Amino acid sequence: MTKRSILTFETYDDWDVVPMEAEYTVYNLPHGASLDSLPQEAFDTVEAFAFRGHDHLGAAVMDAFPKLGMIANYGVGYDTIDVAHATSRGIRVSNTPDVLTEDVADLAVGMLIAGARGMTGASDWIRSGNWAKNGAYGLQRKVSGSRVGVVGLGRIGRAVAERLVPFGCDIHYFARSPKDTPGWTHHGDIVSLAGAVDSLIVCVSGGPETIGIVGAEAIAALGPDGFLVNASRGTTLDEGALLDALESGGLGRAALDVFLNEPDLDPRFLALDNVLLSPHQSSGTVETRKVMGQLQRDNLAAYFAGTPLLTPVN
Amino acid sequence: MTKRSILTFETYDDWDVVPMEAEYTVYNLPHGASLDSLPQEAFDTVEAFAFRGHDHLGAAVMDAFPKLGMIANYGVGYDTIDVAHATSRGIRVSNTPDVLTEDVADLAVGMLIAGARGMTGASDWIRSGNWAKNGAYGLQRKVSGSRVGVVGLGRIGRAVAERLVPFGCDIHYFARSPKDTPGWTHHGDIVSLAGAVDSLIVCVSGGPETIGIVGAEAIAALGPDGFLVNASRGTTLDEGALLDALESGGLGRAALDVFLNEPDLDPRFLALDNVLLSPHQSSGTVETRKVMGQLQRDNLAAYFAGTPLLTPVN
Secondary structure (H helix, E strand, C coil): CCCCEEEEECCCCHHHHHHHHHHCEEEEECCCCCHHHCCHHHHHHEEEEEECCCCCECHHHHHCCCCCCEEEECCCCCCCECHHHHHHCCCEEECCCCCCHHHHHHHHHHHHHHHHCCHHHHHHHHHCCHHHHHCCCCCECCCCCCEEEEECCCHHHHHHHHHHHHHCCEEEEECCCCCCCCCCEEECCHHHHHHCCCEEEECCCCCHHHCCCECHHHHHHHCCCCEEEECCCHHHECHHHHHHHHHHCCCCEEEECCCCCCCCCCHHHHHCCCEEECCCCCCCEHHHHHHHHHHHHHHHHHHHHCCCCCCECC | CCCCEEEEECCCCHHHHHHHHHHCEEEEECCCCCHHHCCHHHHHHEEEEEECCCCCECHHHHHCCCCCCEEEECCCCCCCECHHHHHHCCCEEECCCCCCHHHHHHHHHHHHHHHHCCHHHHHHHHHCCHHHHHCCCCCECCCCCCEEEEECCCHHHHHHHHHHHHHCCEEEEECCCCCCCCCCEEECCHHHHHHCCCEEEECCCCCHHHCCCECHHHHHHHCCCCEEEECCCHHHECHHHHHHHHHHCCCCEEEECCCCCCCCCCHHHHHCCCEEECCCCCCCEHHHHHHHHHHHHHHHHHHHHCCCCCCECC
16 A cells, blocks of 8 residues: 655654654655655655644645645644644644643742752852862752742643642732642732743743733832743744843743744854853753654544544644 | 850851841851861850851861750751761750651652643743644643652651552562551662652661662662652762663653752753752742751750750751
8 A cells, every 4th residue: 555645843852753654645845955855756746744842834835735734733823823724624633631741840840949949040059169179059949838929720730730739829910810739829810920920931822912911010020029920932922022021020030932934943042141041942852852753643644534633623 | 144155057047147146146157168267265165056057067067166066957958067076075965857748748749740740841941932833731640649759758758658559559678677657668679669669759767788789789679760859968879870860761750859069069960951940948938948947956955954865867
């Protein structure tokens, strides 16, 4: 039987490439490559995309493949995919929710602790010889018992908040309406939330509805002693206001796994010593990436078999 | 009324110095200074020590102060103090337990996440320009759902384990006898514990009874994929065996807040990229240090008032 054809975007690990090539004729579009680099038969035969990466996937790319019927996204966030256009053409879209919730929540809590306790600076303090030469590292800030605000109480926000319960943290959250929680405090407004807490952790999805929802006013409300953690998308923060506040001392600290224009992040971040930088690795564990790849392939297999997608987006 | 005299060791923050000087005539022995640097009236009048630091406090120093009746230690661990000699001379000793449990547990969990997720390397990956130039940071290891072994289920060990419950970690622990736990697995032997888990967190107290209790055999049992976290005392590990294993790949990773001969740690640590280094800052937050200083002064006040010490050691 002739293999069906798929197009993969960016680079996959061997544990994904091997089973994809066993099942399909696989064309690949590496990061930064132009569609022109593909052979004509790719345009003629590709029926599904195994999509990943942070570049925009819009009408022009989809329409270049007349037989395209399926976009299987590797990741929970699909804000880079023009789902409306896909739907209008009858192209199915799937993602990989749930399987990466734990990793993202783990990293968000790790960033909260590492940022509050100054752990990267602490490592530098030793490696530069300062500890032996100049004595104790500066005192940092306590996590247990602090007031933490979670922006967005979806799967990931809830997983973050639950992890902070045994730390005795006083949990506040922003959501459009109050949720069923073990006594956490609801705020219908992010500025109100930011004014009530020591640290704010952004856990909302990306996409047009959340662009800049943590803005200059919320950052000011968090204040010179405040700490902002972002493990969602670079778009959810007003990055210019954030940089201004970190530079001026209007905001105390930040820990960021996501940025606008990543990986080409704003060089102003590199000049700051009150920000913990992380290269969008919230789901970047061996364990989780294997499960994400399997779920992506399971959605592709369902599409080709004509059975319901496991985790459909549209 | 004449002020009583105390001797402070090492350096205190202003929020401690001001109230101590208001209450007492204060002599100070900075880190590395010799007793000879003190004036004769210090030896004649000092009745109590406000002790801190990691240098040994033995008979010679105590006996140089004939009126010494009290050593108030700043910190929970008093392994550097010769308590037996103090007791034989009728000198009371106090410490500051409980108030730093949360900070130590927070940092231990932070080291577990930061180490597993390679957070300092991730920061370096961005700051060195590698993310933009060479693409995604390498995949790391998952924390949620992993098997974690806690060596010592005292106040701090229990606080660490409790924090890991909502991470879905499978908790194992070493203690001489089984404790009352929510289903955690007891091991009466540290090598058995190390062989059953992905990560081992050392939470026992220092002192003669725990010297090298995590030895070469336990490190080997943890193995090339294993991760060792130490937030207790440098003495509790066989540091030579640990360095050998980290260098050879016999142990996967380590995260260490404590070292032998700190702050002059073994330079072999600095050549390793599979170890997260932290400069003994487990209780190093503004919030906790203020509470520790207050408890130290409350013990001093109780001694001088002739009332029971709040947190006696002997």
